[in-house]
Amino acid sequence: MSESNLTVEPAITTRLPLEAASAEAYPYLQGLRALPTLPSALFHFLGLIADPAASEQQLAAFIWKDPALLARVISTMNFHSSERSFPANYLQQAIASLDRGYIRSLAYTTPLLCSFEPWKPAFCSVLFWERSLLCANACQALARQLRLPAPEQYYVAGLLHDIGYLVFLQKKPEALATVLERWAAQPAQLLEIERQVMGINHCRLGLAVGRKLNLDSWMLPAIAHHHTPARDSDWFTRITSIGSAFCNWKGRDFFPSRTLARNDWRQEMEEILNVLLPPTARQNSAQLLEAMESCVPPVRKWIAELLQEPAGNTHRAELSFDPPRAKIAAAAACS
Numbered sequence: 001m002s003e004s005n006l007t008v009e010p011a012i013t014t015r016l017p018l019e020a021a022s023a024e025a026y027p028y029l030q031g032l033r034a035l036p037t038l039p040s041a042l043f044h045f046l047g048l049i050a051d052p053a054a055s056e057q058q059l060a061a062f063i064w065k066d067p068a069l070l071a072r073v074i075s076t077m078n079f080h081s082s083e084r085s086f087p088a089n090y091l092q093q094a095i096a097s098l099d100r101g102y103i104r105s106l107a108y109t110t111p112l113l114c115s116f117e118p119w120k121p122a123f124c125s126v127l128f129w130e131r132s133l134l135c136a137n138a139c140q141a142l143a144r145q146l147r148l149p150a151p152e153q154y155y156v157a158g159l160l161h162d163i164g165y166l167v168f169l170q171k172k173p174e175a176l177a178t179v180l181e182r183w184a185a186q187p188a189q190l191l192e193i194e195r196q197v198m199g200i201n202h203c204r205l206g207l208a209v210g211r212k213l214n215l216d217s218w219m220l221p222a223i224a225h226h227h228t229p230a231r232d233s234d235w236f237t238r239i240t241s242i243g244s245a246f247c248n249w250k251g252r253d254f255f256p257s258r259t260l261a262r263n264d265w266r267q268e269m270e271e272i273l274n275v276l277l278p279p280t281a282r283q284n285s286a287q288l289l290e291a292m293e294s295c296v297p298p299v300r301k302w303i304a305e306l307l308q309e310p311a312g313n314t315h316r317a318e319l320s321f322d323p324p325r326a327k328i329a330a331a332a333a334c335s
């Protein structure tokens with residue numbers, strides 16, 4: 001996850017084939033129905049759903065910020081669409097037009113991350129959300145600066161690029177703590193340590209999960225290769241790799257921070273931009289970094305709001321109003 005784990009490969013053929021069958025992912029995929037979300041995120045979501053004044057756009061905006069909810073909606077839409085893949089700009093509109101009954105069932109059947117205490121404070125699940133959201137916004141800002149078509153697609157790739165970690169958290173939270181301990185001693189070997197401890201690294205697992213959830217094919221290379229981008233990688237992979245490295249630069253990293261000075265981080269970021277972007281774009285590296293920097297305050301604000309008690313506490317009122325349903329939801333959520 002650290003920038004030290006981002007290596008630029010010389011040729012695309014050296015990287016993991018997207019067609020590779022992932023037998024080592026099988027134990028993680030068994031019984032996997034959906035990615036888990038944070039309890040605080042789900043409580044806020046339930047609060048919105050229970051609020052008759054909340055608009056469809058507000059519900060869609062919340063889903064748009066949550067990796068688990070967004071992945072689930074995309075998965076559902078792709079399973080029920082003959083087109084197989086939605087353009088990301090259309091996806092936002094499609095989410096806003098979802099039936100409230102579907103959104104309610106989405107909330108009640110989305111798993112929760114129930115046990116992430118063992119490695120606190122070194123690994124904080126909230127950090128996953130902040131990191132994912134920052135990466136998503138940084139990727140979108142970068143895509144806009146580079147005038148790439150459909151910047152929303154880069155947002156989605158950035159939000160979902162580390163979904164392998166969500167499944168690690170869901171299935172083997174204690175083993176992930178072991179990864180962290182070993183990585184602290186060998187900071188450059190993260191993916192190999194994950195393979196040794198978890199049986200698979202989070203990129204390969206994320207790829208397998210993306211396939212299982214029927215995510216769009218254009219997202220998969222970014223999920224699989226964001227730690228090993230190549231000069232000839234597709235734009236999604238390169239932009240996601242830059243967004244991921246930017247998160248590390250801003251200290252939004254799962255693992256212990258390296259002790260590089262700010263200027264050193266900036267130099268590393270500029271080197272990454274120089275390697276992964278075409279010469280015309282490299283000339284504006286300061287502008288590109290500034291565009292990504294502008295994403296930090298709104299993301300921090302949203303995460304701070306996420307951790308606050310929802311106004312009016314309407315979600316708790318709803319849960320207490322219908323205890324059997326809440327009990328079923330909680331049991332399903334923690335499975």
Ligand SMILES: [Fe+2]
Pocket residue numbers: 001161162202226227244
């Ligand atoms: Fe990653």
